[in-house]
Amino acid sequence: MAAEAPTTASRAASDAAPQPPQFSAAALKEIEEVRAKYPTARAALLPALWIAQREFGQVDAPAQELVARTLGVPACWAHTVATFYTLYQRTPPPGVKLQLCTNISCMLAGAYDLLHFMEGALGIRAGGRTPDGRIELEEVECLASCGTAPAMQVGDRYEESLTRDRIVALLRDLGVEAPS
Numbered sequence: 575m576a577a578e579a580p581t582t583a584s585r586a587a588s589d590a591a592p593q594p595p596q597f598s599a600a601a602l603k604e605i606e607e608v609r610a611k612y613p614t615a616r617a618a619l620l621p622a623l624w625i626a627q628r629e630f631g632q633v634d635a636p637a638q639e640l641v642a643r644t645l646g647v648p649a650c651w652a653h654t655v656a657t658f659y660t661l662y663q664r665t666p667p668p669g670v671k672l673q674l675c676t677n678i679s680c681m682l683a684g685a686y687d688l689l690h691f692m693e694g695a696l697g698i699r700a701g702g703r704t705p706d707g708r709i710e711l712e713e714v715e716c717l718a719s720c721g722t723a724p725a726m727q728v729g730d731r732y733e734e735s736l737t738r739d740r741i742v743a744l745l746r747d748l749g750v751e752a753p754s
Contacts, residue, residue, distance in 0.1 A: 592636075594636050594639075594640065595626075595629075595630050595636050595637050595640050596640070597625075597626075597629060597640065597644065598629065601625050601626075601628075601629045602644070604625055605618075605622050605625055605641075605644055605645070608621045608622060608625070609622070609645060615645040615646050615647050616645075616647055616651055618645055619641070619645065619647070619651060619652055619655045620655060620659075622641045622644065622645055622652075623638070623641055623652065623655060623656055623662055626638075626640065626641050627662060627663060631663070631666065631667055632663045632664060632665060632666055632667060633656045633662045633663065633664060634664055634665065635653070638652040638653050638656050639652070660673060660712070660714050660715075668703055668707055668708060668709060668710040669707070669708040669709065670708065670709050670710070670728065670729055670748055671709075671710045671712065671727075671728075671729060672692065672709060672710065672711050672712065672726060672727075672728055673712045673713075673714045673717070673726060673727040674688060674689050674692065674700075674711070674712070674713055674714065674724070674725075674726045675714055675715070675716060675717040675719065675723070675724060675725045675726065676689060676713050676714070676715070677715050677716045677720075678720075679720035679721075679723040679724075680717075680719075680720075680723040680724040680725060682723070683723040683724045684724055685723070685724040685736075687738075688724055688726075688736055688738065688741055689711075689713060691738060691741060691752075692711055692741060692745070693711065695741075695742075695745055695750060695751075695752040695753065696709060696711055696745075696750060698711055699711075700712060700713040701713070708748075708749075709748060709750070714727075717732065719732065719734050722734035722735045723735075724736045726744075728744060739754075742754055
């Protein structure tokens, strides 16, 4: 049986299919340099994923697969690392990511009260984004700031010894009207 010629619709669909990501020459060189510092390719996954995140803005499944191929390791290894650590963005990044620690020290210092307050002020649940996509609220296990609990990461900045008043001020700085 002869293969059918592609239709105009099927050609258009294949032309519109997203292309897998490719590293720039500079990123490839950096990954090679990083890889040379480690005894195994697997050990280079963390910094290689950072490079991918810087290059693509996120480490979604195609970027994870590219990292794995580049290092010559199974894709499941890259996926496991990228999904375990909260520092990797697996979806297009929001304008601001709020990561509130709710581990034991932060929990005992009132983190869940602050989390529920922020959910109400933002109109979203933890794990969600505001309707405009600007702010994402995430509950995380540990920010290694037990001595200054409760703690939250606002983008790349740490906020510690949080109170409801400090949360109100932080949200207002982000353009969110939060009740006092």
